[in-house]
Amino acid sequence: MSRQFFVGGNWKMNGTTASNEALIETLNGAEIPEDVDVVVAPPAIYLESVRKALSPRIAVSAQNCYHAQSGAFTGELAPAMLADLGITWTLQGHSERREYFHESSEFVAKKTKFAIEHGIKVIACIGEKLAEREDGTTFDVCAAQLAPIAEALSAEQWADVVIAYEPVWAIGTGKVATPDQAQEVHAYIRAWLAENVSAEVAEATRIIYGGSVNGKNCNELAGQPDIDGFLVGGASLKPEFVNIIAARA
Ligand SMILES: CCCS(=O)(=O)CCC(=O)O
Numbered sequence: 001m002s003r004q005f006f007v008g009g010n011w012k013m014n015g016t017t018a019s020n021e022a023l024i025e026t027l028n029g030a031e032i033p034e035d036v037d038v039v040v041a042p043p044a045i046y047l048e049s050v051r052k053a054l055s056p057r058i059a060v061s062a063q064n065c066y067h068a069q070s071g072a073f074t075g076e077l078a079p080a081m082l083a084d085l086g087i088t089w090t091l092q093g094h095s096e097r098r099e100y101f102h103e104s105s106e107f108v109a110k111k112t113k114f115a116i117e118h119g120i121k122v123i124a125c126i127g128e129k130l131a132e133r134e135d136g137t138t139f140d141v142c143a144a145q146l147a148p149i150a151e152a153l154s155a156e157q158w159a160d161v162v163i164a165y166e167p168v169w170a171i172g173t174g175k176v177a178t179p180d181q182a183q184e185v186h187a188y189i190r191a192w193l194a195e196n197v198s199a200e201v202a203e204a205t206r207i208i209y210g211g212s213v214n215g216k217n218c219n220e221l222a223g224q225p226d227i228d229g230f231l232v233g234g235a236s237l238k239p240e241f242v243n244i245i246a247a248r249a
Pocket residue numbers: 010094125164165166170171172173209210211212213231232233234
């Protein structure tokens with residue numbers, strides 16, 4: 001089976017109305033290959049304006065959303081609100097939320113399931129810290145982060161999931177995993193899915209790489225058999241994001 005390439009841009013906590021307008025103009029003018037799904041994830045405050053201004057060829061994602069549709073959850077947003085704005089994706093479990101907001105893998109799984117049950121697809125982020133890689137526990141960490149998600153979802157719900165592998169030591173550092181390093185973990189993740197979910201889910205699920213992807217390293221990474229795309233940070237805020245989208249083409 002060939003999996004549709006997937007390129008996400010995580011704007012994180014960046015942007016102004018002026019810089020967003022300039023980036024959207026670039027993206028709206030870009031020729032996007034038919035065999036690539038493209039999603040951008042602006043900060044929550046800009047979701048509505050970005051959705052309204054951006055070509056429908058590009059989907060829009062939240063960077064997080066809660067496991068409730070309303071209630072006393074100050075600062076959170078609900079899947080229903082995303083759907084109301086035409087937002088079709090959300091990130092879940094980004095390492096910065098695990099680190100700074102102490103999100104457990106069980107909490108990430110609960111939010112992932114709730115989002116999918118309410119019509120929002122999920123980019124589920126997993127990945128090891130530098131110390132865990134140096135200790136040789138990368139696979140154990142990824143397995144521990146995947147297990148609650150596998151426990152929570154039905155096989156059918158995996159159709160609404162993209163897994164983003166993010167070696168935390170490569171995020172925003174300029175250090176990028178080598179293609180071999182990334183491929184090794186992606187292959188492990190796919191094998192883990194085959195063993196713990198199903199062969200069909202393992203084959204169909206996009207596993208994308210995130211961690212200092214840019215216009216220079218994207219092609220070699222895209223050539224790896226189990227790298228089905230990217231979740232791009234800083235470079236997604238620049239015109240070079242268009243080159244990264246075309247990496248597979
Ligand atoms: C899988 C998450 C990757 S991300 O969204 O943090 C972008 C990576 C980077 O900033 O280098």
